[in-house]
Amino acid sequence: MATAELDKTTQRASLLAALRTFPVPTISVRQFALLRGVSLPTAYALINSGEVAVQKDGRKVSVLVAPLLEAMGFSLTPPTGLSGESLNEAAVHSAYAPAIGEPGIDYGFDRL
Numbered sequence: 001m002a003t004a005e006l007d008k009t010t011q012r013a014s015l016l017a018a019l020r021t022f023p024v025p026t027i028s029v030r031q032f033a034l035l036r037g038v039s040l041p042t043a044y045a046l047i048n049s050g051e052v053a054v055q056k057d058g059r060k061v062s063v064l065v066a067p068l069l070e071a072m073g074f075s076l077t078p079p080t081g082l083s084g085e086s087l088n089e090a091a092v093h094s095a096y097a098p099a100i101g102e103p104g105i106d107y108g109f110d111r112l
Contacts, residue, residue: 008034011034012034012035012037015027015031015034015035016035019035019065019069020069020074023065023066025055025065025066026055026062026063026064026065027062027063027065027068028062028063029043029044029047029061029062029063030043031063032047032052032063032068035068035072047061047063052067052068053067053068
C-alpha cells in the first residue's frame with residue numbers, strides 16, 4: 001500500500017515540476033485531481049462549485065493552470081538569471097524552446 005502512495009506522491013511532484021518548468025494553459029480534470037490529491041468526484045465537485053477556474057469546450061472541461069498554481073501559492077513571475085537579473089525575451093524563449101519543439105541557443109557544449 002505504501003508503494004502506491006509513494007507512486008502518487010512522485011506523480012504529483014513530477015506534474016507540479018513540469019507545470020512550473022514548462023507552463024501549459026490547461027490541464028485535464030484527472031491531472032487536477034492528482035495535483036490536489038483528491039478523488040475525481042471531488043475534483044468535479046470543486047469545479048462545479050466554482051472554486052476552480054476552468055475552460056469549457058462543449059462537454060470537455062479543462063482546468064486553467066495559472067490560477068491554479070497561484071491558488072497553490074506558486075508565483076508566476078518570469079524566470080530570472082542566476083544573479084537575479086531580468087532575462088530578455090530571447091533568453092526566456094530559449095529556456096522554454098525545447099518544450100515547444102523549437103531550437104534554443106546553441107552554446108556549443110557538445111563540441112567541447
